[in-house]
Amino acid sequence: MPxxxxxxxxxxxxxxxxxxxxxxxxDGEFTAAADGRVFKTISxxxxxxxxxxxxxxxxxxDRAVRAxxxxxxxxxxxxxxxxxAKYLFRIARLIQEKARELAVxxxxxxxxxxxxxxxxDIPLVAAHFFYYAGWADKLEYAGYGPQPKPxxxxxxxxxxxxxxxxxxxxxxxxxxxxxTVVLKPAETTPxxxxxxxxxxxxxxxxxGVVNIVTGAGETGRAVAGHPDVDKVAFTGSTEVGKxxxxxxxxAAPKKKLTLELGGKAANIVFEDxxxxxxxxxxxxxxxxNQGHVCCAGSRLMVQESACDDVLAALRRRLATLRLGDxxxxxxxxxxxxxxxxxxxxxxxxxxxxxxxxxxxxxPCELPARGFWFPPTIFTGVSQAHRIAREEIFGxxxxxxxxxxxxxxxxxxxxxxxxxxxxxxxxxxxxxxxMASRLRAGVVWANTFNRFDPAxxxxxxxxxxxxxxxxxxxxxxxxxx
Ligand code: NDP
Numbered sequence: 001m002p003x004x005x006x007x008x009x010x011x012x013x014x015x016x017x018x019x020x021x022x023x024x025x026x027d028g029e030f031t032a033a034a035d036g037r038v039f040k041t042i043s044x045x046x047x048x049x050x051x052x053x054x055x056x057x058x059x060x061x062d063r064a065v066r067a068x069x070x071x072x073x074x075x076x077x078x079x080x081x082x083x084x085a086k087y088l089f090r091i092a093r094l095i096q097e098k099a100r101e102l103a104v105x106x107x108x109x110x111x112x113x114x115x116x117x118x119x120x121d122i123p124l125v126a127a128h129f130f131y132y133a134g135w136a137d138k139l140e141y142a143g144y145g146p147q148p149k150p151x152x153x154x155x156x157x158x159x160x161x162x163x164x165x166x167x168x169x170x171x172x173x174x175x176x177x178x179x180t181v182v183l184k185p186a187e188t189t190p191x192x193x194x195x196x197x198x199x200x201x202x203x204x205x206x207x208g209v210v211n212i213v214t215g216a217g218e219t220g221r222a223v224a225g226h227p228d229v230d231k232v233a234f235t236g237s238t239e240v241g242k243x244x245x246x247x248x249x250x251a252a253p254k255k256k257l258t259l260e261l262g263g264k265a266a267n268i269v270f271e272d273x274x275x276x277x278x279x280x281x282x283x284x285x286x287x288x289n290q291g292h293v294c295c296a297g298s299r300l301m302v303q304e305s306a307c308d309d310v311l312a313a314l315r316r317r318l319a320t321l322r323l324g325d326x327x328x329x330x331x332x333x334x335x336x337x338x339x340x341x342x343x344x345x346x347x348x349x350x351x352x353x354x355x356x357x358x359x360x361x362x363p364c365e366l367p368a369r370g371f372w373f374p375p376t377i378f379t380g381v382s383q384a385h386r387i388a389r390e391e392i393f394g395x396x397x398x399x400x401x402x403x404x405x406x407x408x409x410x411x412x413x414x415x416x417x418x419x420x421x422x423x424x425x426x427x428x429x430x431x432x433x434m435a436s437r438l439r440a441g442v443v444w445a446n447t448f449n450r451f452d453p454a455x456x457x458x459x460x461x462x463x464x465x466x467x468x469x470x471x472x473x474x475x476x477x478x479x480x
Pocket of ligand 1 (some may be wrong): 215216244294
């Protein structure tokens with residue numbers, strides 16, 4: 001039992017003015033879908049309907065692509081980089097000015113704790129626009145030749161786990177390089193993308209440079225498959241990533257494609273690691289954003305000699321996590337994003353038990369309404385268990401053990417994914433030895449889930465290809 005209870009500290013919603021309904025953002029204006037279709041977006045913490053949103057069909061996507069093409073040819077691709085930079089800087093400043101509003105909106109629509117949207121997501125969104133604004137007039141020094149050219153119209157499809165941050169990862173480098181975009185946010189989290197469309201209007205961004213088409217998987221398919229899209233950028237499941245890769249390869253092999261897909265990262269703790277610090281890193285690795293993180297440290301690998309101590313400290317720490325209202329500033333673990341995702345987490349967790357692993361959660365009261373899952377640890381997990389192999393994308397940690405560094409590397413790499421990994425040890429030489437052998441795009445040393453716009457991010461194997469962020473992220477949007 002905690003020694004004392006925290007008084008509720010809810011962030012006010014009064015700063016928001018959510019409209020009853022939203023249109024598609026095409027050619028600088030909000031418009032209804034051609035066939036008038038709409039869908040509802042809800043708060044996953046309460047199941048309350050937040051707004052009605054237009055559902056784009058293929059005719060709407062076509063209209064958006066045509067607007068993007070016009071803007072690309074008549075203006076954006078020929079505008080000097082320093083002029084494009086001014087728009088991006090203006091957008092970045094507007095995001096900072098509206099940071100509180102955007103954080104509340106993100107937490108409402110997504111279910112993530114306000115502490116995370118306020119302190120991580122939205123500051124990183126602004127940082128991405130600032131960072132790429134700085135590149136817009138320096139592209140000839142980025143290592144892509146003396147006169148790098150944009151690709152054209154980018155079709156971008158993003159998931160629901162970091163709705164506005166994924167938008168920033170996609171839109172900021174694309175615009176900095178002189179491309180125009182048609183972006184589809186996830187069906188369950190469209191609201192911050194629509195707030196971003198309003199920011200584009202306020203920044204006087206020329207019509208057609210950014211178009212936002214809301215909808216579900218079919219809309220995403222229409223964006224990725226549109227014949228006049230020159231570049232497709234997708235973040236989401238490996239399954240849909242494969243479908244997109246296949247359709248691009250068959251129908252339009254000249255289209256450029258970057259994919260950022262799933263992961264099953266190993267977070268590796270050696271016996272000489274500072275345990276309290278490592279426990280914070282383990283918690284941040286898998287319970288940050290309810291584990292809805294492609295690079296989440298979902299496989300904890302602890303050196304056998306330290307396992308009992310690490311697990312005891314981890315259990316003590318989990319008992320202090322507060323789960324509940326995402327808008328409460330004390331909340332550590334928010335709501336699962338959708339009923340479908342909750343079902344997937346439940347199914348895989350039940351399977352873990354059926355396969356013989358031991359399940360543990362701290363005592364934790366779940367709210368009556370909304371979609372919730374307690375922080376969960378599985379011990380006695382073997383490499384063959386599905387919970388050790390498949391992306392659960394929820395607050396569920398599988399614990400495995402190892403004896404030697406070589407065994408840790410072998411187990412860590414025994415996955416079709418390769419997005420990230422973490423290493424916890426006192427020895428710098430061991431960190432370097434491990435990092436050079438781990439097949440993962442990012443290896444964190446004595447930390448986890450750290451992001452910076454200057455640092456490239458991306459995967460090996462089934463985690464996708466292409467890099468986002470940093471100088472490398474420019475390469476995905478330049479004809480080099
Ligand atoms: P999806 O891959 O289905 O969704 C990602 C985006 O692609 C969404 O905008 C989605 O639209 C859209 N989409 C869906 N089908 C197509 C298609 N055929 N062509 C083009 N775009 C499409 O992921 P889910 O949201 O269904 O999540 C399923 C699982 O994927 C999760 O349980 C998790 O394991 C993994 N995942 C991994 C992510 C990562 O970053 N690695 C992010 C999200 C999910 P819509 O949302 O409207 O369906």
